[in-house]
Amino acid sequence: MPPVSRVGEYTHLTARDLTPPGEPEVFFEPADTEIGVWVAADLLPPGGGGTVLDLGSGSGAAAAAMARAGAARVHGVDSGRQTLRWAERHHASPDGRVTFALGDYSVLSPRELLATAPGELPGPIVVTSNPAYVPLPPEAARERPSISGGADGLKWAGAIIGHARALGADLGLTIGSYSTPRRAVALLAEAGYRIATVTLCPLPFGAFTLRHPERVLALEERGEAVLWRSGPDPLAYFVVGLACRRATDTDTDTEQAGSAKELMDLLHTAARSTGTRLESLDAPGGAPPPWPVRVLDLPPAVARHHW
Numbered sequence: 001m002p003p004v005s006r007v008g009e010y011t012h013l014t015a016r017d018l019t020p021p022g023e024p025e026v027f028f029e030p031a032d033t034e035i036g037v038w039v040a041a042d043l044l045p046p047g048g049g050g051t052v053l054d055l056g057s058g059s060g061a062a063a064a065a066m067a068r069a070g071a072a073r074v075h076g077v078d079s080g081r082q083t084l085r086w087a088e089r090h091h092a093s094p095d096g097r098v099t100f101a102l103g104d105y106s107v108l109s110p111r112e113l114l115a116t117a118p119g120e121l122p123g124p125i126v127v128t129s130n131p132a133y134v135p136l137p138p139e140a141a142r143e144r145p146s147i148s149g150g151a152d153g154l155k156w157a158g159a160i161i162g163h164a165r166a167l168g169a170d171l172g173l174t175i176g177s178y179s180t181p182r183r184a185v186a187l188l189a190e191a192g193y194r195i196a197t198v199t200l201c202p203l204p205f206g207a208f209t210l211r212h213p214e215r216v217l218a219l220e221e222r223g224e225a226v227l228w229r230s231g232p233d234p235l236a237y238f239v240v241g242l243a244c245r246r247a248t249d250t251d252t253d254t255e256q257a258g259s260a261k262e263l264m265d266l267l268h269t270a271a272r273s274t275g276t277r278l279e280s281l282d283a284p285g286g287a288p289p290p291w292p293v294r295v296l297d298l299p300p301a302v303a304r305h306h307w
Helices: 030-043 061-068 081-090 110-115 136-144 155-165 180-192 207-211 214-221 254-255 257-270
Strands: 005-007 049-057 071-079 098-100 127-131 168-177 193-204 237-248 293-296
Touching: 030 061, 030 071, 030 098, 030 127, 030 168, 030 193, 030 237, 049 061, 049 110, 049 155, 049 168, 061 071, 061 098, 071 081, 081 098, 110 155, 155 168, 155 180, 155 193, 180 193, 180 237, 180 257, 193 257, 237 257
Parallel strands: 005 293, 049 071, 049 127, 071 098, 127 168, 193 293
Antiparallel strands: 168 237, 193 237
């Protein structure tokens, strides 16, 4: 495989962003947030500009960081009232560059989503989302809606991909390596998207997932989930940031169809690593991935809050 780029610290989040909110319904998972900003940055026009439409914008920290990364305009939409209040209080910008609105992107139409923004959103538009992606059984899912991604971890992916396609936008999607990545790539390809870059970040299972691992383990047994068992934690996974471009007429069917296998091969190679730098990605031999790969080897967060 070709050399893999690595980042050893939080680049986009500030010290304030790394402080737990202390609010019962404000999601706090810094690694996921950081990776989502990297994915958005990969899709922004060279030199900055454009609009990021962040679906399920949560605390708003990612949206503010996307503006710092070069987006001319960022608009976040989230269905949580407490989350929205936090985002508006801490991350909305006085000049209107970063805004937030209450809305459920899973039921709104693309036109209705755009209408939640004050004023017109300048193009090109990039749609991003770091949705809940943990595969959980129904009873556990009801306890932790902020992380529940349904039976296969992709409960929200269809709506997100559909909005991006309808808007003619490039798409940044964050999933877990246990969120049926093969199916995720198939959904993207069916909607006319190809992977442009991949960002990986190893992360231990959260406490709640450790108590309710049955769906994840079943997916692993079927070959649809990749877990990291050889690292410093007994059970971990990879946060997977997929920066996706709309496929063009020059992209062959083979290039698009092969992405699912190549992503699974990449994850299985990473899972042979013993350290958080994912050193096995540097091993010689094997077919190189068709896209740049970035590894985030981040310091552990002081806390992780899911509700």
